[in-house]
Amino acid sequence: MAPILEMRGITKRFPGVVANDDITLSIQEGEIHALVGENGSGKSTLMNILYGLYHADAGEIVFRGRPTTISDARDAIELGLGMVFQHFMLVDTLTVAENVILGAEPAKLRFVDYRTAVERVEALARDYGLAVDARAKVSDISVGQQQRVEILKALYRNAKVLILDEPTAVLTPQETEELFDVLKNLRGQGTTIVFITHKIKEVLAISDRVSVLRRGRLEGTRDTAETSHRELAEMVVGREVLLRVEKTPATPGETVASVAGLTVRDRRGGVLVNDVSLEVRRGEVLGIAGVEGNGQQPLVEAITGLLRPESGEITLHGQPIHGLGPMAIKKRRVSYIPEDRHKRGLILDYSVADNLILGLHSEAPFVERYLFRNAKEIAEHAEKLVREYDIRPPNPRQIVRTFSGGNQQKVVVAREFSRNPEFLVCSQPTRGLDIGAIEFIHEEIIRQRDQGTAVLLVSAELDEILSLSDTIGVMYGGRIVAVMPAQESDERRLGYLMLGGDPDTAEGAHLDTPAS
Amino acid sequence: MIPQQASLTSRDVLVPVFSVVLALLAGSVFILIVGENPITAYGVLFRESFGSVRNIAATLQRATPLVFTGLAVAFAFRCGLFNIGAEGQLYVGAMVAAIIGVSLTGLPRLIHLPLAVVAGMLAGGVWAFVPGILKAKLGVHEVINTIMMNFIAYFLTDYLVTGPFHGGRWAPETDRVADTATLARLFPPTRLNGGIIIAVAAIAVIYVILWKTRIGYEIRAVGFNPTAAEYGGISVSRNMVLAMVLSGACASLAGVEQVLGVHGRFIQRFSPDLGFVGIAVALLGKNHPVGVLLAAILFGALRTGGAAMDRLTDVPRELIVIIQAMIIMFVAADELTRSLLRRRRPV
Incomplete structure (x- = not known):
């Protein structure tokens, strides 16, 4: 098959860095082409050049065999390129249909023909298997559905090549699965897809070919079927990586932090954390697995003094700390890696x-x-x-x-x-990071544990929980629904519990329910 | 260039300077419409504001109160607060300074003058404390409350100056403050007075607070990112109140200087919008104490030179208002201004 799109010798310099260094990339028509690389490897810059948001210092873009200049997003759209950004460009207060047609509204006598719009959007959604309610307000639908609206926007403008910038970063595992189905469906109907990510698992799961960028240069392009997780990981970081954290068995000591019967409510009285009890011992990592939004964040914010719990006890070496402010708790040698580094x-x-x-x-x-x-x-x-x-x-x-x-x-x-904390709370410590940084932070967490720190690790990444924890708890619907030693857990059982499975019937499990 | 804090980046300097140039160019169109030669008119403007030591002194005198109000707005802004209440704060500060200056007699200057100044600052601080605490505890937007406090200040001082503290003359003003409470004139016959020394000190103090102390670290942290500040154990509400109080105290010095150094008494509604021009000064000065000083001098010069231009040419002094407005427009629309800059010097 002929390449639909080629970027030849693209170079882009910013003051002090070469973001793209002589990159030549060829995208075949009808393929899913993954673009991987660490943060700052030049993926986004390259795609922004393609979409006309940046201008290359050197190189050319060839579309269907013809050299073209793309000077702004309008040129890109006209060529048939569609971009789904990591941060959605949607108007929350408008409906799905209104968002999709924005800027290209069907009109009758110069008034927006809303009925036609809804019909067209519904037809489009049906054709491509993108289940979403065209009349729903964007603020009322889930993040996964919002992403579909972004895809619909591109398709509505006749996108032949769809570029998705880290589309899974904001999705739950379930939504990711659904997105992959949608992408396969689109490919089946002839759409070409460029999929930017730094998760190698996803590359292997979805792409036909993969190109790896490192420090602004193209490391190489492979057929996905002929490469491996290990090879790609090496290409991404430029050396061999440990895919599993090396650690010795834990030697837990006395209880450092304990939470008993903790309940946290939001302002409207909804229960965020429901009667949670847990204990973290010296020299041990207690991992809390769970799909995000099941009370993990309010739990750690209550422990670190940022949220006031409604009831329950939090103690550190037997001394109550609930009701103290964040500063007072910090001074008791509690360290906290917050889940959102930009906000907190x-x-x-x-x-x-x-x-x-x-x-x-x-x-x-x-x-x-x-x-x-x-x-x-x-x-x-x-x-x-x-x-x-x-x-x-x-x-x-x-x-x-x-x-x-x-x-x-x-x-x-x-x-x-x-x-030198005595109690370390880590919430999603490696979110959005590349392999090199993840590896580094994992090693540091284990080093803390080995120095005798009590570690509470909250993460939505099962790999992270499984490779770092000594004891694993699962949080669902504001409760800790199960606690088990790490060696007795695996991805399947945790996944079952995270999605609300009944702990008593989890196959082969003899699970401790927490003392309440 | 690597952005670093506490220093002004090239963008922070270039945009304001270029905005001033653009505003003067736009102003020259109006001068042409009036039928004057822009070069002649601007020549007069420049000569009368900087052309002699005496003119420079007059310019600095006009700049003094703007330094205080500009610093006040800039300081609050560093904490993420928009203090539009400098006008009200300077009125209550001026009134309290006048009351102390008029009512107390027989004190040595070394006690009387500082007492009047400090009392004025306290009054301004209290005036700003009210919107500060309402914002911190109840989340009421400070813009609304500082504006409302302005009106309370106008009418309260209206009452005081025409009622209990009305002076002996047939005018809405107090008696003259005692000699021991006045800020000495530094360069007669201009009205440049000791207030300029307080202004320079205020610039230094605000600079040190913002970048050299724990308080400034906390206030700026709250201004940049209140949720991260909270995470870092910084009390958002306490720092908001503190920033407002210090801002109000600083703004009130503008009124104190007008009373003790310029008019010698409190005159009803004496301020030519000093508090509001302070917003423009802070904006042009990029909320940096040194920038505020330069912007205040520029605005002072426009006022001094504008009066002369009105007298000596056919250009009315209202042109100054147009130029000021243009400067603000270009600074506020800094994307536009920067794109004009880029076009002139292609990269």
């Missing part, structure tokens, strides 16, 4: 050095005479941690916003881990 974990407009003292900023030695910042101590602290945690670029004075996701997370990890 970092002040993006602060320098690395200033982020590395967040929470310690009012303590000696960073403050002297009670009021004045000690610039020398702050800088030395930062230089030490930047070196120890290999934060790149190694410039403590640079603002964090300009760093890649992995290095931003390293800033959070460096700050929280370097305080």
Whole structure:
């Protein structure tokens, strides 16, 4: 088959970096082509060039054999390119149909013909198997459905090549499955798909061919059927990777943190966390598995003092800490990697050095005479941690916003881990990170455990839970529905429980239900 | 260039400077419509504001209160708060300073003057505390409350200056403040007074608070990202209240300076919108103390030179208002201004 789209010798420089270095990429008509690479490897830049949002410094784009210039998104749409961004471009207050037709409205006598719009959108949704209610308001539908609206938008504009930028980052495992079905369906009907991701499992599950980018260069293109997880992982990081964290069996000591009968409600009285009890021991990782939104976040926010629980007890070495503020809890050597580093974990407009003292900023030695910042101590602290945690670029004075996701997370990890915590709470610690960074953070968590820290790990990634935890709890509907030793669990059983399966009938399981 | 904090980036400097140039160009169109030569008119404007030591002193005198109100707005903004209440805060500050200045006599200057200044600052701080606490505890938007507090300040001072503290003359003003409470004139016959020294000190103090102290770290953290600040153990509500109080105290110094250094008394509705022009000054100064100083001097110069231009040419002083408005427009539409910049110097 002929390539529908070729990018030849694409080079794009930004001040200080070459984001794309002489990349030549060829997309066959009707294939699902995966584009993988770590954060900052140049995937998004390349696609933004294709979609006319950036302009290449060198190279050309060839569409169906003809060299073309794409100077803005309108050119791209006219050629038949459709882009689904990671952050959706939808108007929440409009309906699905209204969003789809926005900018290309069917009109009768210069008025928008809403009925025709709904019909067309429904027909399109039916043809491509994209189940979504055309009359529903976008704010009322799930994230997975919103993504379908984005795909419909592209199809409505006759997209022949659909580019999806990390489409699974926002989806639950179930929704990911559904998306894959949709993509296969689209391929069956002749649509070409470019699928950007950094999850190799997904590449293997969905793509026909895969291209790997590393540090702005094309590492190579493979037929998916002829490559392996290991080969792709090596191409992505440029060296051999440990796919499983190496660790010795845990030697748990006394209980450090315990939660008993904890209940958290939202402002409207809905139960977020329902009578949860758990214990974390010295030198042990307690993993909490669960589909996101089942109360994990309110649980950790209650433990770290950001949310006030309605009832229940949280103790640290037997001392109650519930009702204390985040600062008081921090001072008891509790460290916390929050799930959302942009919202909670970092002040993006602060320098690395200033982020590395967040929470310690009012303590000696960073403050002297009670009021004045000690610039020398702050800088030395930062230089030490930047070196120890290999934060790149190694410039403590640079603002964090300009760093890649992995290095931003390293800033959070460096700050929280370097305080020698007794109790470490990690919530989705590797979300959105590339393999290299995930590996690094996993090793650091195990190192903390081995130093005798009690670790509570909350993650929606089963791999992460299974490879790091010594004890595993499953959270569903605000409750911990089961707790078991890690060696007695596997992906299938956890998956069953996470989706609301009955713990008593889980096959082959002899599960401890938590004491309540 | 790597963006670093506490220093102004090239964009922070280029956009305001270029905005001023564009505004002057746009202003020249109006000058042509009036039938004058823009070069002549701007020549007069420049000469009369910077052309002699005396003119410079006059410009600095006009700039002084704008430094205070500009700093006030910029400081609150660093905490994510929009203080539109500088006008009200400076009125209550001015009134309290006048009351102390008029009512107390026989005190040495070393006590009387600082007492009047500090009392004025306290009044402004209290005035800003109200919207601050309402925002922090109840989430009521500070823009609404600072505006409403402005009106309370207008009418409260209207009452005080025509009632209990009405002076002996047939005018809505207090008596002259005692000599021991006045800010000395530094360069007669201009009205440049000791207030400029307080203004320079205020710039230094605000700079140090923002970037050299724990308080500034917390206030800026709240301004950038309140949820991350909370995570870091920083009390969002306490810092919001603190930022408003300090902002109000700073704004009130503009009124204090007008009373103790310029008019020598509280005059009803004396302020030519100093508090509101402060918003423009903060905007043009990119909320940086040094930027605020430069912007205040520019606006002071426009006022000084504008009056002369009105007198010596056919261009009315209203042109100054047009230029000020244009500057704000170009700074606010900084995307537009930057795209114009790019076009002039292709990369």
